Amino acid sequence: MRSYDKFLSRAGDVMRESAIRRMGTVLAGADDMVSFAPGYPAEDTFAWAAFAEIARELLSGADGKVLQYGPTRGHRPLLDAIAGLMADRGIHATPEQLVVTTGSQQGLDLLARVLCDPGDVVLMELPSYVGAITAFRNIGTSLVGVRQDPDGINLDDLMETTARLRREGANVKALYLVPNFQNPTGLLMSLEKRRLVLAWANREDVLIIEDDPYRDLFFPDCTSEAETRPISADDTEGRVIYLSSFSKTLAPGFRIGWVSAPAPLAAKFEMAKQAEDLCSGALDQRVVYEACKRGVLARQLPLLRAHYQHKRDVMIQAVERELHGMMRWPAPRGGFFLWAHLDVPVDSETLLTHAQALGVIFVTGAAFFVDGRGSEHIRLSFSAPPPERIDLGVKRLAAAVNAALDSRTTAPAAAGPARS
Amino acid sequence: MRSYDKFLSRAGDVMRESAIRRMGTVLAGADDMVSFAPGYPAEDTFAWAAFAEIARELLSGADGKVLQYGPTRGHRPLLDAIAGLMADRGIHATPEQLVVTTGSQQGLDLLARVLCDPGDVVLMELPSYVGAITAFRNIGTSLVGVRQDPDGINLDDLMETTARLRREGANVKALYLVPNFQNPTGLLMSLEKRRLVLAWANREDVLIIEDDPYRDLFFPDCTSEAETRPISADDTEGRVIYLSSFSKTLAPGFRIGWVSAPAPLAAKFEMAKQAEDLCSGALDQRVVYEACKRGVLARQLPLLRAHYQHKRDVMIQAVERELHGMMRWPAPRGGFFLWAHLDVPVDSETLLTHAQALGVIFVTGAAFFVDGRGSEHIRLSFSAPPPERIDLGVKRLAAAVNAALDSRTTAPAAAGPARS
Numbered sequence: 001m002r003s004y005d006k007f008l009s010r011a012g013d014v015m016r017e018s019a020i021r022r023m024g025t026v027l028a029g030a031d032d033m034v035s036f037a038p039g040y041p042a043e044d045t046f047a048w049a050a051f052a053e054i055a056r057e058l059l060s061g062a063d064g065k066v067l068q069y070g071p072t073r074g075h076r077p078l079l080d081a082i083a084g085l086m087a088d089r090g091i092h093a094t095p096e097q098l099v100v101t102t103g104s105q106q107g108l109d110l111l112a113r114v115l116c117d118p119g120d121v122v123l124m125e126l127p128s129y130v131g132a133i134t135a136f137r138n139i140g141t142s143l144v145g146v147r148q149d150p151d152g153i154n155l156d157d158l159m160e161t162t163a164r165l166r167r168e169g170a171n172v173k174a175l176y177l178v179p180n181f182q183n184p185t186g187l188l189m190s191l192e193k194r195r196l197v198l199a200w201a202n203r204e205d206v207l208i209i210e211d212d213p214y215r216d217l218f219f220p221d222c223t224s225e226a227e228t229r230p231i232s233a234d235d236t237e238g239r240v241i242y243l244s245s246f247s248k249t250l251a252p253g254f255r256i257g258w259v260s261a262p263a264p265l266a267a268k269f270e271m272a273k274q275a276e277d278l279c280s281g282a283l284d285q286r287v288v289y290e291a292c293k294r295g296v297l298a299r300q301l302p303l304l305r306a307h308y309q310h311k312r313d314v315m316i317q318a319v320e321r322e323l324h325g326m327m328r329w330p331a332p333r334g335g336f337f338l339w340a341h342l343d344v345p346v347d348s349e350t351l352l353t354h355a356q357a358l359g360v361i362f363v364t365g366a367a368f369f370v371d372g373r374g375s376e377h378i379r380l381s382f383s384a385p386p387p388e389r390i391d392l393g394v395k396r397l398a399a400a401v402n403a404a405l406d407s408r409t410t411a412p413a414a415a416g417p418a419r420s
Numbered sequence: 421m422r423s424y425d426k427f428l429s430r431a432g433d434v435m436r437e438s439a440i441r442r443m444g445t446v447l448a449g450a451d452d453m454v455s456f457a458p459g460y461p462a463e464d465t466f467a468w469a470a471f472a473e474i475a476r477e478l479l480s481g482a483d484g485k486v487l488q489y490g491p492t493r494g495h496r497p498l499l500d501a502i503a504g505l506m507a508d509r510g511i512h513a514t515p516e517q518l519v520v521t522t523g524s525q526q527g528l529d530l531l532a533r534v535l536c537d538p539g540d541v542v543l544m545e546l547p548s549y550v551g552a553i554t555a556f557r558n559i560g561t562s563l564v565g566v567r568q569d570p571d572g573i574n575l576d577d578l579m580e581t582t583a584r585l586r587r588e589g590a591n592v593k594a595l596y597l598v599p600n601f602q603n604p605t606g607l608l609m610s611l612e613k614r615r616l617v618l619a620w621a622n623r624e625d626v627l628i629i630e631d632d633p634y635r636d637l638f639f640p641d642c643t644s645e646a647e648t649r650p651i652s653a654d655d656t657e658g659r660v661i662y663l664s665s666f667s668k669t670l671a672p673g674f675r676i677g678w679v680s681a682p683a684p685l686a687a688k689f690e691m692a693k694q695a696e697d698l699c700s701g702a703l704d705q706r707v708v709y710e711a712c713k714r715g716v717l718a719r720q721l722p723l724l725r726a727h728y729q730h731k732r733d734v735m736i737q738a739v740e741r742e743l744h745g746m747m748r749w750p751a752p753r754g755g756f757f758l759w760a761h762l763d764v765p766v767d768s769e770t771l772l773t774h775a776q777a778l779g780v781i782f783v784t785g786a787a788f789f790v791d792g793r794g795s796e797h798i799r800l801s802f803s804a805p806p807p808e809r810i811d812l813g814v815k816r817l818a819a820a821v822n823a824a825l826d827s828r829t830t831a832p833a834a835a836g837p838a839r840s
Contacts, residue, residue, distance in 0.1 A: 004684050007593060007627055009559075012534035015691040043484025051487070052479035059472035064463025067471070067673035102522055102675075102697040109696045113558070114432035134695040138533070139429075173427060207427055253487035253702030255522075264424050271435040275554040276529045277522040281701045282673030 011138055018134055018367070034393030036362040036380040039183060039336045043384075045307050046251045047296050054290040058283060066286055070279045072270050074100025074258070078289040082258050085292070089215065090233030091242065096263040099270050102280045104213055104245040104257035108135040110269045110276070111209060111241060111259070115173055116141040121165055122209075124176040125153050127339075127368030127377070129183045132176055132211065142170070143370040150330055152179065152189030155196055162204060174207040174241075180228045181214040181335025184368045184379040188223065188333050194231045201239050208232075208240045213257075216249050216301050218334035219309040228334075238262035246288050248336070249300060254284040308336065308383060311390060315382035318394035326401050336383035346404040347375040354407070355400035360393045431558055438554050438787070454813030456782040459603060459756040460804040465727050466671045467716050474710040478703060486706055490699045492690050494520025494678070498709040502678050505712070509635065510653030511662065516683040519690050522700045524633055524665040524677035528555040530689045530696070531629060531661060531679070535593055536561040541585055542629075544596040545573050547759075547788030547797070549603045552596055552631065562590070563790040570750055572599065572609030575616055582624055594627040594661075600648045601634040601755025604788045604799040608643065608753050614651045621659050628652075628660045633668050633677075636721050638754035639729040648754070658682035666708050668756070669720060674704040728756065728803060731810060735802035738814035746821050756803035766824040767795040774827070775820035780813045 005013070058066045073079065079095045086093040101107040108131060116122065118140030124132065126145035136143055146161055147154040158175070165172050177197070179189035189197075201208045208231060215228050232240040245257035259269055273279075291297050312332050319327060319338070327340040342348065348364040355361060365377025380397075382390055425433070478486045493499065499515045506513040521527040528551060536542065538560030544552065546565035556563055566581055567574040578595070585592050597617070599609035609617075621628045628651060635648045652660040665677035679689055693699075711717050732752050739747060739758070747760040762768065768784040775781060785797025800817075802810055 004682060007535055007685075008688065009533065009535055009537045009540070011537075012688050012692070015534070015688055015695075017691055018694050038489065040489055043488055046481070046484070046487050048479060048481035052476060052481075055475040055479055056472060059468060059475055061466070061468035061472075064466070065673075067466050067671035068463055069458065069460055069667075069672045105695070106697045113429065114435070115427055115429055117429045117431075120429070131695070131698070138692065138695045247489075251487035252489045253485075255697060255699070255701045262424060265427075268428065268432050268435055271437055272432070272558065274438050275435075275525070275551070275558045276696065277526045277675060278551070279675070280522075281675045281704055284701055284704065 011140065015138060018130055032359055034360045034385055034389050034396060036360065036382065036385070036393055036397075038384075039381045040384040041248050041252060041336075042307060042311075044386075045300070045304055047291065047300055050291060050294070050296045051251075051287060054287050054294070055283070058286050058290070066283055068282060070282050070285070072274045072279050074098070074280065075282070075285040075289060078285050078292075081289055081292040086260060089230055091230060091260065093260040094263075097260050097266050099259045099261075099266050099273060100280050100285060101257045101259055101273065102277055103247060103252070103255045104211065104243050105131050105135070106273070106276065107243040107257055107259040107269075108132050108211070109138075110272045112136045112139045112141060113272050114265065114268045115207070119171070121170045121172045122174050122176055123158070123161065123172065123206075124370060125178070125182065126371060127184055127365065127374060128176065128370070129178055129211065130363075130367045133368075133370060136176075145369065145371045148185065148187065150187060152187060152193045153177065153197065155193065155200065158197070158200065162206070172204070172206055174209050175201060176209045176211065177231070178211045178214075179231060180212055181217065181332065181337075183214070183335070184337050184363070184365075185330065185339040186332035186335050186337045187330060188227060191227065191229060194229070195234065198231050198234060198239065202237055210240050210242045212242060213245045213248050214335040215244065217304055217308055217336075219312060219332070220305055221309060222331075223333040232260065241265065246297075249304060250288060250291055250297060254281065254288055256280060256284055256288045308334075311382045311387065312338075314387040314390045315380065315394070318391050322394045322398035323401065326398070336381050338380040338382060340378050340380060342376050342378065344401060344405060346401060346408065348378045349375065351378065351400055351404050354403045355397055358396045358400050358403065360396040360400065362397070431560065435558060438550055452779055454780045454805055454809050454816060456780065456800040456802065456805070456813055456817075458804075459801045461668050461672060461756075462727060462731075462804055464806075465720070465724055467711065467720055470711065470714070470716045471671075471707060474707050474714070475703070478706050478710070486703055488702060490702045490705070492694045492699050494518070494700065495702070495705040495709060498705050498712075501709055501712040506680060509650055511650060511680065513680040514683075517680050517686050519679045519681075519686050519693060520700050520705060521677045521679055521693065522697055523667060523672070523675040524631065524663050525551050525555070526693070526696065527663040527677055527679040527689075528552050528631070529558075530692045532556045532559045532561060533692050534685065534688045535627070539591070541590045541592045542594050542596055543578070543581065543592065543626075544790060545598070545602065546791060547604055547785065547794060548596065548790070549598055549631065550783075550787045553788075553790060556596075565789065565791045568605065568607065570607060572607060572613045573597065573617065575613065575620065578617070578620065582626070592624070592626055594629050595621060596629045596631065597651070598631045598634075599651060600632055601637065601752065601757075603634070603755070604757050604783070604785075605750065605759040606752035606755050606757045607750060608647060611647065611649060614649070615654065618651050618654060618659065622657055630660050630662045632662060633665045634755035635664065636669050637724055637728055637756075639732060639752070640725055641729060642751075643753040652680065661685065666717075669724060670708060670711055670717060674701070674708055676700060676704055676708045728754075731802045731807065732758075734807040734810045735800065735814070738811050742814045742818035743821065746818070756801050758800040758802060760798050760800060762796050762798065764821060764825060766821065766828065768798045769795065771798065771820055771824050774823045775817060778816045778820045778823065780816040780820065782817075
């Protein structure tokens with residue numbers, strides 16, 4: 001058989017590889033590459049000794065369920081621990097409202113499947129998280145972008161866009177938001193705007209999907225925990241579906257995230273998960289639970305804030321030194337990302353080609369825009385590389401910008417004699 | 421908000437809880453229940469000491485990637501190890517043809533999404549695996565059943581059904597099969613029939629989905645490894661998509677399975693997996709890989725065959741003793757299941773009600789039939805309970821049959837005076 005096209009579903013036919021995951025492949029094949037591409041947490045911050053001790057106890061064989069199939073909803077003690085974390089965030093969630101997911105990514109996928117038919121509209125910020133874009137696109141959802149200000153989504157654009165879509169007969173199901181240290185911009189939505197967005201959703205009868213993986217990683221030198229209060233905490237109508245994860249705070253390799261939703265929706269997410277993977281990893285769930293119970297997570301958080309805040313400083317100092325006048329960026333107040341706008345006449349794809357050749361990678365802006373824009377932006381993740389590699393990577397990036405500018409001016413001339 | 425119906429997709433609206441997973445919930449809430457319901461492997465057979473030692477080494481922190489995000493395809497050394505296992509089964513599979521999945525269940529879900537649009541037809545045996553039924557139903561696939569003989573699918577019915585469907589204009593995409601120790605019947609498809617089914621698929625231009633989780637668990641007293649040769653091993657046209665798993669041989673809690681498919685389809689499964697969970701558990705994949713590399717898996721297999729063969733003996737002796745004349749069943753030649761036909765005028769749902777009250781559960785037959793039949797069948801999993809619990813459970817089951825028969829004859833009388 002030469003072609004399998006006739007066997008593909010419409011969804012299968014249009015599936016494409018994510019730009020970020022493709023960068024992961026580039027990275028895997030290169031030795032000295034500095035990666036600002038995937039938003040990986042720093043491995044040297046993981047609580048290795050605590051995890052080893054917990055795993056040792058769990059794998060004694062005393063409790064056979066540690067490696068058995070488990071409930072689709074999740075390991076009950078972990079659900080209770082998550083309810084406790086939710087309470088710390090100001091959100092009342094009973095176990096009937098919670099589902100453990102195989103990473104937050106599965107939560108997004110379950111939402112997309114349970115909520116959206118092809119053609120249904122989900123609104124999202126311009127730019128927004130590429131994993132959410134992919135999950136909704138795989139269902140055939142129509143993603144419509146809304147402008148973003150430094151303090152979060154632009155409410156005028158949100159209202160105008162919704163009104164326009166409704167006039168056109170669209171079924172606007174939900175608004176997807178990452179209010180805390182957004183991926184890719186690093187922006188923090190103001191508390192006032194959160195209130196206004198919730199009021200808008202109640203008025204317009206639209207669900208809010210609040211994706212909150214970075215909430216614990218605010219930078220204390222400029223941001224207080226109070227400023228990260230989730231929209232869901234003030235939701236009195238069951239309007240908000242909230243997602244979070246242990247991937248950025250404990251480790252992504254466990255693949256443990258969660259969804260909190262009104263109980264009838266949580267029940268549907270559980271059914272969708274049954275068909276998708278039966279249950280999340282049994283050992284992984286128990287390690288994460290024990291890390292919550294034993295205070296490992298609580299002890300990690302201040303260390304992680306200091307760690308990533310320091311890397312943010314190193315990154316900002318490096319780009320100010322090396323790329324002054326060539327880029328601008330909003331200062332991140334938490335999370336993993338510096339979102340840079342190119343102030344030179346070089347598009348981000350061209351820059352990436354030069355950067356890769358010089359030993360540094362990042363994600364080009366277009367991956368995060370549902371409206372085809374983004375070629376003037378790049379996302380630089382400063383979370384994983386150690387400080388000296390951040391410095392080196394930014395030096396290479398500056399060299400790449402210069403190389404791109406040079407090739408732009410010399411390319412027409414070089415095309416002639418250089419080949420002779 | 422009272423109702424979320426208007427926010428559900430068509431798929432979300434029709435999603436239902438699986439009968440097997442529901443039994444898992446019953447089980448979780450009961451202390452002395454004997455469970456013949458979910459097909460759980462026996463926890464006391466897991467290689468606890470080996471897993472503990474492997475986890476200890478992996479969690480030393482020497483290799484940060486042990487808890488990091490990883491490639492969507494899977495941990496490369498694990499993919500190579502799986503290619504080796506496939507070669508042992510007679511199947512040549514390159515890493516380009518393999519995708520590690522979060523359990524075999526995810527493989528089924530990825531297949532369903534990549535291959536099927538609503539209304540596309542997938543053929544499957546009557547009865548067949550409920551997890552496959554659910555995965556395809558969630559996409560809106562039209563599942564059409566084909567009769568099954570003791571040596572596997574009935575070829576005449578397969579050909580007639582396909583011809584009929586084609587006349588009706590249906591798009592017959594694939595045939596789903598579990599040739600080795602089928603779930604739920606325990607049947608083994610004959611080698612001759614495997615050859616004929618493959619020839620049929622090539623002739624009719626239909627894909628075969630070969631689901632093979634039980635292959636290693638043949639019972640040596642009646643079955644040879646040669647009799648388990650996968651259909652995929654003789655596939656020269658790229659016609660077969662093959663799924664398997666470490667859940668029955670190492671442990672299900674790791675949630676590690678795999679799909680082997682022609683490279684263009686494997687690439688699509690990888691893209692679908694990106695949106696579904698980014699990657700499977702990093703630690704889990706490495707524990708499984710090390711268990712392959714260190715010979716743990718190879719040492720487990722003969723032990724597991726003896727273990728489950730012995731439990732099959734205990735189960736058969738118990739049902740012959742306690743339920744003689746009330747049920748009949750094909751003798752399992754491998755795997756986890758006894759598939760019993762009720763020879764008494766009691767339907768399986770009624771029997772389950774009585775059984776649950778008497779402290780034993782199983783899965784009712786209807787869950788496995790896509791044509792609404794199955795009320796005369798029950799699936800008894802003998803894999804998890806220890807021998808004395810199998811005996812106890814079958815005694816309770818016999819009591820439940822008698823109670824069901826009694827209530828059937830006494831019910832009309834009891835309805836009168838008993839309430840007065």
